Amino acid sequence: VAGPIRPIVRCPGNRHNHRERLGRGFTLDELAGAGINRNYARTVGISVDHRRKNRNVESLQQNVQRLKEYRSKLILFPRKASKPKDGDASEEEIKMATQLQGTIMPIDTAVPAMEVRAPTADEKKF
Numbered sequence: 001v002a003g004p005i006r007p008i009v010r011c012p013g014n015r016h017n018h019r020e021r022l023g024r025g026f027t028l029d030e031l032a033g034a035g036i037n038r039n040y041a042r043t044v045g046i047s048v049d050h051r052r053k054n055r056n057v058e059s060l061q062q063n064v065q066r067l068k069e070y071r072s073k074l075i076l077f078p079r080k081a082s083k084p085k086d087g088d089a090s091e092e093e094i095k096m097a098t099q100l101q102g103t104i105m106p107i108d109t110a111v112p113a114m115e116v117r118a119p120t121a122d123e124k125k126f
Helices: 028-032 038-041 055-074 091-096 121-125
Strands: 008-010 020-022
Touching: 008 055, 028 038, 028 055
Parallel strands: none
Antiparallel strands: 008 020
16 A cells, blocks of 8 residues: 555645645644544554644644544554454454555546536527
């Protein structure tokens, strides 16, 4: 896998601020919103950046949702197979697990298809 999961951030500056990219790490507020401890996050493949700040609610909610989705897909193998702890995967889940290739949860950049229709009479008059 190409490293830990990273947050979605906007590029700085007026020229590029419409573009989204992967950031350095999740803020402590985003981790708290998803109910994840910052020390635990690093052990399960979540990058943390204590210097980053959330400047708007939309990006905060987007990244909290991203963390929750990652956590739901995560399969934790027990350290000792004979003594699994709470939160560890069952034997069936371990057998179904596969190693991911490439970036974890990449940004979806698909552009929605436009609807094509004939102009109405009112639109032609205008």
